[in-house]
Amino acid sequence: MRIVILGTGNLATQLGMAFHAQHAEIIQVYGRSGACASDLANLLGCIFTTSKLEISTDADLYILAVSEAAITEVLSDAPIRNRLIVHTSGSISIDILATFSNNYGVFYPLQTLSKQKAVDFSAVPICIEANSAENLEKLSRLAKTISDQVFEIDSTQRRQLHLAAVFVCNFVNHFYAIGEKLLQEQKLDYNLIKPLILETASKATLFSPPEVQTGPAVRENQTIMKQHLKMLEQHPEWQELYALISKDISRFHQV
Amino acid sequence: MRIVILGTGNLATQLGMAFHAQHAEIIQVYGRSGACASDLANLLGCIFTTSKLEISTDADLYILAVSEAAITEVLSDAPIRNRLIVHTSGSISIDILATFSNNYGVFYPLQTLSKQKAVDFSAVPICIEANSAENLEKLSRLAKTISDQVFEIDSTQRRQLHLAAVFVCNFVNHFYAIGEKLLQEQKLDYNLIKPLILETASKATLFSPPEVQTGPAVRENQTIMKQHLKMLEQHPEWQELYALISKDISRFHQV
Numbered sequence: 001m002r003i004v005i006l007g008t009g010n011l012a013t014q015l016g017m018a019f020h021a022q023h024a025e026i027i028q029v030y031g032r033s034g035a036c037a038s039d040l041a042n043l044l045g046c047i048f049t050t051s052k053l054e055i056s057t058d059a060d061l062y063i064l065a066v067s068e069a070a071i072t073e074v075l076s077d078a079p080i081r082n083r084l085i086v087h088t089s090g091s092i093s094i095d096i097l098a099t100f101s102n103n104y105g106v107f108y109p110l111q112t113l114s115k116q117k118a119v120d121f122s123a124v125p126i127c128i129e130a131n132s133a134e135n136l137e138k139l140s141r142l143a144k145t146i147s148d149q150v151f152e153i154d155s156t157q158r159r160q161l162h163l164a165a166v167f168v169c170n171f172v173n174h175f176y177a178i179g180e181k182l183l184q185e186q187k188l189d190y191n192l193i194k195p196l197i198l199e200t201a202s203k204a205t206l207f208s209p210p211e212v213q214t215g216p217a218v219r220e221n222q223t224i225m226k227q228h229l230k231m232l233e234q235h236p237e238w239q240e241l242y243a244l245i246s247k248d249i250s251r252f253h254q255v
Numbered sequence: 256m257r258i259v260i261l262g263t264g265n266l267a268t269q270l271g272m273a274f275h276a277q278h279a280e281i282i283q284v285y286g287r288s289g290a291c292a293s294d295l296a297n298l299l300g301c302i303f304t305t306s307k308l309e310i311s312t313d314a315d316l317y318i319l320a321v322s323e324a325a326i327t328e329v330l331s332d333a334p335i336r337n338r339l340i341v342h343t344s345g346s347i348s349i350d351i352l353a354t355f356s357n358n359y360g361v362f363y364p365l366q367t368l369s370k371q372k373a374v375d376f377s378a379v380p381i382c383i384e385a386n387s388a389e390n391l392e393k394l395s396r397l398a399k400t401i402s403d404q405v406f407e408i409d410s411t412q413r414r415q416l417h418l419a420a421v422f423v424c425n426f427v428n429h430f431y432a433i434g435e436k437l438l439q440e441q442k443l444d445y446n447l448i449k450p451l452i453l454e455t456a457s458k459a460t461l462f463s464p465p466e467v468q469t470g471p472a473v474r475e476n477q478t479i480m481k482q483h484l485k486m487l488e489q490h491p492e493w494q495e496l497y498a499l500i501s502k503d504i505s506r507f508h509q510v
Contacts, residue, residue: 068479091479110447112455114467123450151447160441161448163483166497168434168448169455170470172427174504177464179423186415192365192406193416193423194460195378200367200424201456205449209432212369215425224323224346228418237503238422244499245426248492252432 001142004028004056005044006074007065008036010113011088013043015065018121018146020044028056030074052077059083061142063107068092075100084135090162093155094129105130105139108158109147112169121146127153127161178238210253217249256397259283259311260299261329262320263291265368266343268298270320273376273401275299283311285329307332314338316397318362323347330355339390345417348410349384360385360394363413364402367424376401382408382416433493465508472504 003024005016008031019026020043029048031037041048049055055062055078062080064071064087071087075097084103087096090110097104106129111119126143128150130136136152143150153161176197180190203212216224225246232239258279260271263286274281275298284303286292296303304310310317310333317335319326319342326342330352339358342351345365352359361384366374381398383405385391391407398405408416431452435445458467471479480501487494 067474068476091482110451112451112458112467112469114458114462114469116462116467117458119454125447125450149450153443157441157443159482159486160437161443163486164434164437164443164448165451166470166472166483167430167437167493169451170468170472170504171500172430172452172455173459173464173468174472174500174507175422175427175430176459177468177507179419180464182415182419182422186412188408188412188416188419190463192380193419195380195404196365196367196420196424197427197456197459199374200427201452203367203369203372204428204431204452207369207371208445209428209435212367212371213425213428213432214367214369215421217421217425217429219322221323227346227414228421231415231418237499237506241496241499241503242421244492244496245429248496249425249429251492252429 001025001061001138002027002059003061003063004030004059005040005063005065006030006055006078007063007070008033008040009065009067010115011109012063012065013040013115014113014119014121015063015088015109016040016044017118019142022145024142024145027059030055030078053079055079057081057083061086061138064088071096084138086130086139090165091159093159094131095155098131103131103135105135106155106158107139107143108153110161110165112165112173122148125149125151127151127158129154129158213249213253215249217246218253220250256280256316256393257282257314258316258318259285259314260295260318260320261285261310261333262318262325263288263295264320264322265370266364267318267320268295268370269368269374269376270318270343270364271295271299272373274397277400279397279400282314285310285333308334310334312336312338316341316393319343326351339393341385341394345420346414348414349386350410353386358386358390360390361410361413362394362398363408365416365420367420367428377403380404380406382406382413384409384413468504468508470504472501473508475505 003026026044026046029041034050037048062085082102085101086105086107108127111124126147128139258281281299281301284296289305292303317340337357340356341360341362363382364379366379381402383394
């Protein structure tokens with residue numbers, strides 16, 4: 001399967017490297033920035049282009065790993081006709097690709113990717129969807145070369161999955177950031193709460209989260225909650241968050 | 256060191272078992288419920304009592320592992336005179352113990368404890384504080400028998416640590432609960448997001464969290480955020496949370 005990667009960001013890089021490690025035939029990288037496209041092409045041992053018109057026309061699969069906004073922009077000018085095209089977005093429907101090809105699908109790795117850390121794809125769930133059984137089978141075979149967890153997920157489910165991911169990953173990480181900041185204010189080492197962060201995550205993989213909820217809100221400990229709200233007086237935004245989330249924990253556990 | 260444990264909840268149980276495994280001499284358990292006190296005493300190979308007046312008077316250390324509200328209640332009637340007493344609360348000042356003994360301190364393990372899961376204390380930070388250098392040294396020696404991470408933390412720092420813990424543990428776990436619920440609504444398996452939960456936590460131990468923040472809010476992707484808010488119409492509380500946290504992520508990363 002000859003693959004063209006469209007995009008040069010975190011996802012393009014990490015996905016490209018995962019395929020490359022499995023000896024997939026990546027033939028070209030497209031990117032707006034010549035430096036980024038060249039870097040990734042070097043990593044993957046292939047050619048690159050910065051011109052949409054020069055995107056190879058004879059690949060078996062085109063993987064769009066660009067921002068949601070750029071999907072149609074890239075495809076409008078690319079000379080790809082009826083080859084298999086997939087996007088990699090959690091929140092965009094498969095239908096966006098229908099005007100560009102008769103063969104299309106989605107290849108969505110459910111993981112948080114950063115430049116700073118290479119991800120082991122073997123444990124990353126890959127959510128696939130396609131416009132035909134044949135294309136689904138192609139994507140499934142490809143996905144299984146890099147991951148043990150491949151799932152057929154439709155567009156409605158996938159956007160819900162992405163919404164859940166925002167809560168359990170993006171919002172959670174922001175709370176780690178708030179925790180780090182609060183510790184810094186009392187000259188406390190952020191390392192102190194790392195075991196707590198890891199144990200909390202580990203427990204969420206062993207139990208249903210509501211079963212292991214701890215803390216002042218679920219215990220309805222008003223004294224501690226009032227103390228915490230007072231301590232947050234210098235951070236009105238976090239005070240508001242604290243009150244709202246505590247109320248929601250209480251509501252959730254009363255239902 | 257002869258130890259009496261006051262309390263029979265999660266912390267009393269797990270702390271007692273950690274000490275017991277290190278051959279500490281636990282001589283008695285006190286609890287209001289005879290069944291709970293008896294169970295724990297059996298685990299620890301010691302006697303128990305449900306009467307405050309029968310609490311042993313000749314131990315070297317009394318560990319209060321009861322709810323914040325019960326600390327003074329238990330101590331008011333217990334015949335403990337000038338023996339070393341410690342409480343185990345993140346949010347209560349050491350000073351609360353001053354009226355009950357000339358020797359007192361705090362022994363606060365920074366971890367989330369549930370009945371469902373035994374904790375490996377060796378990686379749990381133990382925050383200690385005492386009213387004298389001598390008592391601090393005693394607590395330090397004891398703490399080091401069960402944990403590699405023992406820190407002297409004063410009451411002001413400790414309550415800030417507890418506040419940070421509410422964000423990175425209790426609030427985070429609630430977001431895991433929200434994620435699970437959102438997946439259930441689309442008949443999606445909660446297992447799907449477990450790798451994401453673990454990777455997000457793991458990254459927070461390798462990097463400063465703001466450096467690895469991902470998602471629509473930090474990218475200022477209004478289209479996706481609007482879509483998510485619309486998807487949350489059936490959950491007005493979570494819609495409000497989503498909007499507030501996204502705004503805070505944006506504010507945090509603009510400063």
